[in-house]
Amino acid sequence: VDPVQEWRDIVGGANVLTAPDDVAPYVTDWTGRFVGRHTTVVRPGSTAEVAEIVAACRRSGTAIVPQGGNTGMVGGGVPLHGEVVVSLRRLATVGEVDPVGHQVSAGAGATVEAVQLAAAAVGLRYAVDFGGRGTATVGGSVATNAGGINLIRYGGTREQLVGIEAVLGTGDVVRRMTGLVKDNTGYHLPSLLCGSEGTLGIVTEARFRLVPAVEHRVLAVVAFADVPAAVAAASAWRRGLRDLEAAELVLHDGVSLVAEQFGLPLPFPVAHPVYVLVEAAGSTDPTDELADAVAAVAGVRDVAVAPDEARRAALWRLREDHALAINRVGVPHKFDVTLPQHLLGEFVDRVPAVVTAELPDARTWIFGHVGDGNLHVNVTGAPPDAPALDDAVYGLVVAMGGSISAEHGIGTAKSRFLAMQRSPAELAAMRAIKTALDPDGIMNPAAILPPVRG
Numbered sequence: 043v044d045p046v047q048e049w050r051d052i053v054g055g056a057n058v059l060t061a062p063d064d065v066a067p068y069v070t071d072w073t074g075r076f077v078g079r080h081t082t083v084v085r086p087g088s089t090a091e092v093a094e095i096v097a098a099c100r101r102s103g104t105a106i107v108p109q110g111g112n113t114g115m116v117g118g119g120v121p122l123h124g125e126v127v128v129s130l131r132r133l134a135t136v137g138e139v140d141p142v143g144h145q146v147s148a149g150a151g152a153t154v155e156a157v158q159l160a161a162a163a164v165g166l167r168y169a170v171d172f173g174g175r176g177t178a179t180v181g182g183s184v185a186t187n188a189g190g191i192n193l194i195r196y197g198g199t200r201e202q203l204v205g206i207e208a209v210l211g212t213g214d215v216v217r218r219m220t221g222l223v224k225d226n227t228g229y230h231l232p233s234l235l236c237g238s239e240g241t242l243g244i245v246t247e248a249r250f251r252l253v254p255a256v257e258h259r260v261l262a263v264v265a266f267a268d269v270p271a272a273v274a275a276a277s278a279w280r281r282g283l284r285d286l287e288a289a290e291l292v293l294h295d296g297v298s299l300v301a302e303q304f305g306l307p308l309p310f311p312v313a314h315p316v317y318v319l320v321e322a323a324g325s326t327d328p329t330d331e332l333a334d335a336v337a338a339v340a341g342v343r344d345v346a347v348a349p350d351e352a353r354r355a356a357l358w359r360l361r362e363d364h365a366l367a368i369n370r371v372g373v374p375h376k377f378d379v380t381l382p383q384h385l386l387g388e389f390v391d392r393v394p395a396v397v398t399a400e401l402p403d404a405r406t407w408i409f410g411h412v413g414d415g416n417l418h419v420n421v422t423g424a425p426p427d428a429p430a431l432d433d434a435v436y437g438l439v440v441a442m443g444g445s446i447s448a449e450h451g452i453g454t455a456k457s458r459f460l461a462m463q464r465s466p467a468e469l470a471a472m473r474a475i476k477t478a479l480d481p482d483g484i485m486n487p488a489a490i491l492p493p494v495r496g
């Protein structure tokens with residue numbers, strides 16, 4: 043049997059895309075760095091259809107790349123080797139919010155923003171938030187354990203997950219969507235599937251806890267002379283600022299790039315080397331609490347407080363639109379790393395020289411989630427494949443005791459480096475899980491685990 047015909051029989055001809063123009067948006071990632079091969083895109087409309095597609099792919103030995111909003115950063119969601127793309131975007135239903143249990147279920151194809159809006163409509167809130175909210179999907183955010191800007195207060199996607207439905211690589215459907223918060227009944231499959239990047243199965247639905255909505259929110263941009271002062275301040279705020287929601291670090295060159303690219307005002311009349319966006323939110327106005335917390339830290343050069351919602355949104359864009367602005371300079375090579383907090387300053391000092399030692403004309407842009415030690419190093423002016431650059435930057439990260447992936451995952455971009463971070467015993471355990479849940483090795487085979495050399 044022709045596999046494509048089989049897929050058409052399962053999802054209907056209109057949901058199997060083969061024409062180059064139709065397939066193109068699914069083949070290349072949004073940054074333009076990961077360019078896949080022309081392939082077929084299958085768009086199932088139900089969990090049962092996903093299960094039938096996986097079963098058919100097992101029979102034909104066809105490798106699958108599951109895809110949500112295609113906002114990933116590590117080449118884990120595009121068909122680099124011509125895998126069939128299974129797009130989950132049609133599974134976009136957001137369920138009714140449970141007003142007693144404070145939870146909501148959503149299909150893999152719903153956007154993160156749709157979940158946020160559903161929660162907000164009943165005075166609750168989905169706590170995970172990041173710049174790609176309007177495009178990134180529930181399935182992709184679960185599959186990658188997306189982090190984002192409020193992680194310091196509420197945790198990442200895994201911490202919100204109270205239920206999951208997924209089609210495993212075996213074709214079996216696992217579903218546990220009761221949302222019982224306390225549920226010590228054996229292995230916790232939601233936690234395992236969260237962050238598995240489509241290598242064990244396809245997430246079709248998820249259930250999330252919601253947190254109380256906050257009525258009062260205030261943002262300050264605080265200028266510092268250097269990164270260590272900013273890190274020390276963020277540390278003090280984590281300890282002493284009860285309503286702290288976010289502490290995000292940006293450098294002047296990144297801020298001025300975003301301002302210039304999108305016509306936004308700069309936060310201060312004069313430039314300062316480092317800025318931290320610090321936001322507090324609570325059921326009472328946290329402005330005074332925030333002002334006291336800012337006044338209590340050393341090395342503050344200037345402070346801008348958003349007087350209203352419009353200005354707050356404009357200031358946030360100076361941080362959130364970094365990725366979009368950098369994309370306008372060139373195709374970025376992204377490093378998403380965590381360092382021990384006390385070494386963030388040293389890392390920021392050292393990394394540009396490590397980059398230019400490999401690629402003299404490349405530019406390094408650094409920003410990130412200073413509250414949890416996660417920095418984004420974006421390099422423009424590098425070819426899509428730059429192994430010497432990868433070796434140099436990850437070498438520095440590992441030598442300094444950091445992690446090569448904080449919140450973007452391993453994908454295909456970093457699988458070569460996984461063994462730098464995980465012991466042979468850990469890798470063997472991961473492989474055993476992979477083999478059990480995906481016995482034919484058809485689930486996103488190029489992602490996470492490096493190919494076994496035989």
Ligand code: MLT
Nearest residue numbers: 173362364365376418420
């Ligand atoms: C962000 O926090 O803006 C993204 O995770 C970083 C990136 O695009 O490198």
Ligand code: ZN
Nearest residue numbers: 190411418449
């Ligand atoms: Zn980030």
